[in-house]
Amino acid sequence: MKKIQKFGSFAGVFTPSLLTILGVIMYMRLGWVVGNAGLIGAIVIIGIAHVISITTGLSISSVATDKKIGAGGVYYVLSRSMGIPIGGSIGISLYVGTALSIALYLIGFAESFNDFFDFGKTINDLRITGSIALVAITILALISTSIALKTQYIILSAIVVSIVSIVFGTRDFVPETVSMVATEGAVPMEIVFAVFFPAVTGFTAGIAMSGDLKDPKKSIPKGTLWAIGVGLVVYISLAIFIAVSIDSETLKSDYNILMKMALFSPAVVAGIWGATLSSALGGVLGGPRILQAMSMDKVTPKVFSKGKGRNNEPVNALILVFIIAEAGILIGELDVIARIVSMFYLTAYGFINIAFFLENWANPDFLPTFKIKRWVGLLGFFACFAVMFKLDMIAMLVALAIIASLYFWLQRKEVKIQSNDVWGSVWENIVNKGLKKINANAEGQSSWNPNIILFSGRSEHQSYLLELSKTVSGRTGIVTNFKLIVDKNNSKPLKKSEQIVTDEAFSDLGIFARQIKVDNIYTGIKNIATTFGFSGVEPNTIMMGWPKGLEDSKEYAEMTEALLHLDYNLLYLDFDKRTKFGNYKAVDLWWRETDSKNAEMMLNIARFIIASPRWQETNIRVLFVNNNNVDNAIVYDKIYKLVEDLRVDVEIEIINNAVQQKAFYDLIEKYSATTDLTLVGIPNYKIEQQAEFIVKTNHLFETIGSSLLVKAANNFNVLDLDFIKE
Structure with missing residues (x-):
């Protein structure tokens, strides 16, 4: 009998996370961000966005080195730290958000693919191309997770080649002076930030593979933080390169300027396709594992806990991901859904940070090998909800209302797991400190x-x-x-x-x-x-x-x-x-x-x-x-x-x-x-x-x-x- 195949830091965490980070925003919108915000403004936007990704990455890494991390990634961490009602409500939201984000990536792929081959740009044309692409990556995931992950190496290579092609491309657009700040007629900074922020989401793609990792406690911190770090370096470096290579007016008006200036434009096209398809593939691989883990905990129907093969591949959960993603593709107009999905991810990141903070502050058994200061989690928590409020208050309220509804439903369902959540320690700590304060006064x-x-x-x-x-x-x-x-x-x-x-x-x-x-x-x-x-x-x-x-x-x-x-x-x-x-x-x-x-x-x-x-x-x-x-x-x-x-x-x-x-x-x-x-x-x-x-x-x-x-x-x-x- 063959040994169950498990993956290391590079294949299981770093690669899927980085491929989700280096996505469509980098190719199609980073130039637009620099053009509207100026070089300093762009760096500030990139920096603020990475405050959330870095604090959340540090928090999840610390928790991962303390607890036994099972299948389900973020859901598993939150359910074991903060209890099933919170973990389950965030897990369900992440699952649906992940499935719908697949539709967003594939619609982006369809727009680029159809434009390149001149196949038509109507909504029905995009639906057909997107649906075909969804069927292809779903079949790939069904055949083998291992093959799907190895395919990511080809995509990563395409992205590297495309970046090299951009760097060594033409210098026909060099500005007389570099715009350091926003110029007249620029889009407001909060809108620019809202457009850019999805670029730093997705670093949890590798965490969702936790059940398929050889050593989650080692691989999650290493792979996640390296992916965030590499992404930060790439975005800042590319922003500086774009600012000194292309004038701001061109950047504001031409979304395809990187393709036009590239040494070999098909390489950039390949990078765009690779980025969109790899992000969609990451969702197809990670989303079903979240649902499978929740079903094993009886949060969702047990039928989705069943898998096939020696790796217990989540086939039933994958089918549901396919249905939700296809529904998103058939709808076509996903602007409102995209806002809600972004809020779900931000909410999840916020709860990851507060889960780490509470574990570190209250739980005497919290002894991670990867140690960071507890204020990092608190900073990440407030940063997430501050950004949510600034980006779209209505979407934030809708996302929180849905999550609250799921929370109360799971509370009434009274799902029990053989694990103690952090709330007992939190209340004990509060009572302990309160008693000391009362006694002193x-x-x-x-x-x-x-x-x-x-x-x-x-x-x-x-x-x-x-x-x-x-x-x-x-x-x-x-x-x-x-x-x-x-x-x-x-x-x-x-x-x-x-x-x-x-x-x-x-x-x-x-x-x-x-x-x-x-x-x-x-x-x-x-x-x-x-x-x-x-x-x-x-x-x-x-x-x-x-x-x-x-x-x-x-x-x-x-x-x-x-x-x-x-x-x-x-x-x-x-x-x-x-x-x-x-x-x-x-x-x-x-x-x-x-x-x-x-x-x-x-x-x-x-x-x-x-x-x-x-x-x-x-x-x-x-x-x-x-x-x-x-x-x-x-x-x-x-x-x-x-x-x-x-x-x-x-x-x-x-x-x-x-x-x-x-x-x-x-x-x-x-x-x-x-x-x-x-x-x-x-x-x-x-x-x-x-x-x-x-x-x-x-x-x-x-x-x-x-x-x-x-x-x-x-x-x-x-x-x-x-x-x-x-």
């Missing part, structure tokens, strides 16, 4: 960012407690719910994987959920409050249901004492099963002179409540009990200023209680009987008075709707509610 934090430990239990109204905990935590707060499983023997703890709860009730709200074994509920709560959390995101609030019937529980009293000692904010919800949260329209905050810290915490909670979609139309009242016959205007002004400082829109109501001296809870019963949610501060009391407090509070909760008891930790500011001195 912890001393200076003045606002409350809730990090809640929630004990919701299992009851029919658990969902409301979960809902309120998420409301109280705001957009950036964290809620972690603990389910406590009582195991008196506590023989073996749950495995780490078993402690994670994946219930939709929690995930839909964005609540983290855990379950652990405990030998006692109250001891378990105390232990969790003592040990849970880590630097940067230490939990600061305990939330649970209001404990009815525990007024005589010594264990509950000890747990409460421990939580107060640990200096947690405490939130207890008494949920009214009958009224629930009513219409989410009314919230009361009850203040008294002793509620100095609780008052500020209530205002913070009120801010988060108002921001919640369910509570957006609620009316929030601050009710202050004036027990000392202080002038209501003074009290109102002071409370208004305190509320205004915290940017909470509330209604302030002063309750005169100096004469009647009604009990605080009696006033709550009177004024908040129909309130949807009432917030009441827990006063400072000795732990032995807890039973009395619970009994009184239970009685209150029987007469009003859902209520939230609040006990603020010491980090809250003291709001001066003592108006006697006023």
Whole structure:
């Protein structure tokens, strides 16, 4: 049995890439670029275009020396780095773009071929010639990839001969002075750049052959960078030669000037044909391999993963490339499609660069043998999208919209591969750096960012407690719910994987959920409050249901004492099963002179409540009990200023209680009987008075709707509610 034939750097990467780079633009438009932009302008355009090709070439080379590169080229790299949704969406776009670009190359070939032999220049004539050429190179690719690649040597030779023929050609067009900058009547620079830019695309043609390479990690960097480098030297050298050999007016008006000045014009014709046919052949060889790789990953139909022969040639995928390319040839007018195709390539290059940057920045396992600075990838990423925006914003938006649609489709399809993408490392890196930053600034934090430990239990109204905990935590707060499983023997703890709860009730709200074994509920709560959390995101609030019937529980009293000692904010919800949260329209905050810290915490909670979609139309009242016959205007002004400082829109109501001296809870019963949610501060009391407090509070909760008891930790500011001195 014959050994599977694999290719090296020169045949597998350098040659197909260089032949795509040295294409029609070089022969038919480089002179026009120099004529309109001047020599300096042309060199600047060539340089800017090569910023993208060089940064992308460096990025792909670095990634290629870290990962095992399989078949599929750019698709394989992106899918293994950034995941199937991004890799697949770019891969599909590249596949279609590659197939349609074949049509563009062959239409260019047909124009030159028909003009040379005077076969006719109508759109039908171009269709016939282009279709015949497509059939020929498809048959060549079907017969043997090896023969197709060896054919490229002949084409490369033709290009070299044509360049030599141009350099040693006639000097009939030498200008009196060389135009260094754009002259009057020249085409704007951005249009000139747009025309030239396709010349530097195509260096990924060799990467698409990754599955057919002997040593991809060696061949991809070597072949790609040499192809880009040689292309850069050729374009700059030829631009200088053209500028000093031909006057700018001739360059602007005559696209075939290189053919006319050549020592042997048929050599230039052969170069044009070779360049167009080799570029088309590169698409015929590379495009099917992208689709084959995607089909092996189940991104596209499995039928396209099948190949023939010992090299597993992608026959089915090649047939689809032929159909798409032929459709492009039959359409004939491909200006709009060409713009979109260019955007697909630029988008792919942009994602290659950002994939390298993220791998280098976030992935601790990223250890390429070809090392470059990570800013190279970031520069390439921004350069790609800056060029896209400048060239054609509408085409850019269309390309991004198509890629986004493919991305969301693949996300919903939930294709899985046996490979970890970079996003896990990215989020870990961001979280790590964020935690360090938060921890470093912890001393200076003045606002409350809730990090809640929630004990919701299992009851029919658990969902409301979960809902309120998420409301109280705001957009950036964290809620972690603990389910406590009582195991008196506590023989073996749950495995780490078993402690994670994946219930939709929690995930839909964005609540983290855990379950652990405990030998006692109250001891378990105390232990969790003592040990849970880590630097940067230490939990600061305990939330649970209001404990009815525990007024005589010594264990509950000890747990409460421990939580107060640990200096947690405490939130207890008494949920009214009958009224629930009513219409989410009314919230009361009850203040008294002793509620100095609780008052500020209530205002913070009120801010988060108002921001919640369910509570957006609620009316929030601050009710202050004036027990000392202080002038209501003074009290109102002071409370208004305190509320205004915290940017909470509330209604302030002063309750005169100096004469009647009604009990605080009696006033709550009177004024908040129909309130949807009432917030009441827990006063400072000795732990032995807890039973009395619970009994009184239970009685209150029987007469009003859902209520939230609040006990603020010491980090809250003291709001001066003592108006006697006023």
